[in-house]
Amino acid sequence: MKKILVLVLSILFSYNLHSQIKPKLVVGIVVDQMRYDYIYRFWDKFGENGFKRLINEGHFFRNCQFGYVPTYTGPGHASIFTGTTPSIHGIIANNWYDKNSGEFVYCAGDGKMHTICSCEQKDVVSEDGKMSPHNMMTTTFSDELKLFNSESKAIGISLKDRGAILPVGHSANASYWIDSDGKWISSSFYMEQLPSYVQIINDRNDVNKYLKGKWEMKKKFSYDLDSLYNLNGNSAIKNTPYGNSIVNDLAVTILKNERLGQDNNTDVLTISYSSTDYIGHQFGPHAHEIEDTYLKLDIELANLLRQIDEKIGFENTLVFITADHGVVSEPSQLLKRNIPAGYFDKNIMVHELKEHLMNTYNWPSNINGANDYISNYSNNNLYLNHEFIIENLNVKIEEVRKECANFLLKYKWVKNTYTSDQLHENEYQNSFNALIQKGYNQKRSGDVIVSLQTGWLSVNWRKGGTTHGSCFSYDTHVPLIFWGGNIPKGRTDRKVYIRDIAPTISTILGISYPNGCIGNPLPEITQ
Numbered sequence: 001m002k003k004i005l006v007l008v009l010s011i012l013f014s015y016n017l018h019s020q021i022k023p024k025l026v027v028g029i030v031v032d033q034m035r036y037d038y039i040y041r042f043w044d045k046f047g048e049n050g051f052k053r054l055i056n057e058g059h060f061f062r063n064c065q066f067g068y069v070p071t072y073t074g075p076g077h078a079s080i081f082t083g084t085t086p087s088i089h090g091i092i093a094n095n096w097y098d099k100n101s102g103e104f105v106y107c108a109g110d111g112k113m114h115t116i117c118s119c120e121q122k123d124v125v126s127e128d129g130k131m132s133p134h135n136m137m138t139t140t141f142s143d144e145l146k147l148f149n150s151e152s153k154a155i156g157i158s159l160k161d162r163g164a165i166l167p168v169g170h171s172a173n174a175s176y177w178i179d180s181d182g183k184w185i186s187s188s189f190y191m192e193q194l195p196s197y198v199q200i201i202n203d204r205n206d207v208n209k210y211l212k213g214k215w216e217m218k219k220k221f222s223y224d225l226d227s228l229y230n231l232n233g234n235s236a237i238k239n240t241p242y243g244n245s246i247v248n249d250l251a252v253t254i255l256k257n258e259r260l261g262q263d264n265n266t267d268v269l270t271i272s273y274s275s276t277d278y279i280g281h282q283f284g285p286h287a288h289e290i291e292d293t294y295l296k297l298d299i300e301l302a303n304l305l306r307q308i309d310e311k312i313g314f315e316n317t318l319v320f321i322t323a324d325h326g327v328v329s330e331p332s333q334l335l336k337r338n339i340p341a342g343y344f345d346k347n348i349m350v351h352e353l354k355e356h357l358m359n360t361y362n363w364p365s366n367i368n369g370a371n372d373y374i375s376n377y378s379n380n381n382l383y384l385n386h387e388f389i390i391e392n393l394n395v396k397i398e399e400v401r402k403e404c405a406n407f408l409l410k411y412k413w414v415k416n417t418y419t420s421d422q423l424h425e426n427e428y429q430n431s432f433n434a435l436i437q438k439g440y441n442q443k444r445s446g447d448v449i450v451s452l453q454t455g456w457l458s459v460n461w462r463k464g465g466t467t468h469g470s471c472f473s474y475d476t477h478v479p480l481i482f483w484g485g486n487i488p489k490g491r492t493d494r495k496v497y498i499r500d501i502a503p504t505i506s507t508i509l510g511i512s513y514p515n516g517c518i519g520n521p522l523p524e525i526t527q
């Protein structure tokens with residue numbers, strides 16, 4: 001009898017394991033520059049069918065962290081969908097200095113490609129479309145899905161090229177973003193011409209219908225959209241909430257025309273809402289403009305969920321929504337409240353470092369190129385000119401790195417410095433040190449990495465606005481919500497990481513993890 005019971009339980013367990021219903025459609029949503037606290041700051045003003053529906057019907061992870069630095073758009077989108085960090089997938093910034101060529105590399109740039117657009121043949125060399133995911137060194141979960149099922153479709157969309165390209169991976173069927181004229185374009189990496197439904201949208205010039213009248217919040221602000229259009233053309237929509245509207249319109253059009261989720265194969269649609277980032281940089285998290293942008297995004301999300309209900313069905317869909325990074329309050333706002341913050345000038349810092357090195361190593365000022373021993377300082381990475389130092393100084397490059405790292409600690413806006421030797425030779429467990437290490441890529445990162453103090457930004461932001469990129473919670477803590485027919489309702493407050501999303505989706509789909517994945521599936525979702 002006991003043996004029979006064990007056999008029955010084994011069969012039932014096996015049946016449950018193998019009969020798990022896979023979603024027909026996975027929708028991965030990234031809100032560009034969304035702090036975790038926005039959910040609760042704007043909760044009372046949200047409608048019932050956007051963010052509230054996702055949270056009330058889904059599973060809300062309230063302590064989701066990035067687990068690496070730098071928290072920029074390119075690395076964020078890559079990390080969410082690959083399940084790993086910049087140390088492995090290689091997208092260490094939006095742009096980074098290439099140590100071999102001495103030139104900058106754009107995370108999604110690819111000079112071998114050309115633009116695919118609703119335009120004359122002579123325009124296909126436009127820089128806007130010379131893009132591909134080739135700089136990302138690992139796969140996404142949609143790559144793994146398509147590796148053994150070519151019938152599955154994977155499509156990515158965003159206002160930004162990097163927000164459309166990196167999430168959907170190397171094997172995508174299509175990726176669309178807007179060019180400098182506000183028209184939807186793609187790259188020859190994906191296709192030879194735009195599908196007719198995208199060309200129709202471009203021909204209708206849907207952007208223009210949104211840039212009319214006012215963008216205003218009663219007694220708070222008012223902007224004349226017609227004036228913005230006359231000044232900047234269609235591209236003006238990026239800095240209004242209606243940039244998210246045109247992304248949503250395209251998403252709905254793709255669901256209909258590509259029939260995503262409407263056969264026996266699982267399809268993937270990635271959506272990145274970028275206007276939140278453009279507006280957030282311009283006005284900062286304290287502005288009424290950012291509040292209104294999220295209230296309007298809430299309406300767009302409700303529209304998208306309604307379309308999913310109608311076309312695919314709640315029970316056939318898996319949606320997750322998160323952010324690629326947060327943002328810091330404007331230092332001027334922090335200082336008003338007696339919170340330590342400020343603005344720094346990196347040019348002064350680099351100039352003083354050069355003088356220090358010349359004095360320390362007695363480099364004569366008349367040597368041709370004596371000021372070229374620092375090749376570049378960007379993204380808080382210092383790149384030394386190895387060739388010059390080796391030829392002109394009888395000292396090991398490791399010593400120069402240490403000298404630079406120690407010197408830079410004198411500035412009050414610098415929290416820590418790390419040499420590439422430290423990051424390559426040690427494995428850190430300390431939270432902040434480990435965050436730096438997981439963002440460090442030996443081939444692409446600098447000789448010295450600088451970590452800033454909380455609340456400090458470049459002097460370029462002194463006139464207004466703010467940015468992100470640090471290791472602190474205002475940049476690393478973001479919302480994470482899963483929603484769909486097979487997602488258990490609930491809230492989880494334990495610490496989870498952005499890198500856990502991809503293996504969670506992979507587990508649900510029964511596919512391999514992305515090939516560089518270091519995250520873990522979230523049992524609250526998968527079990």
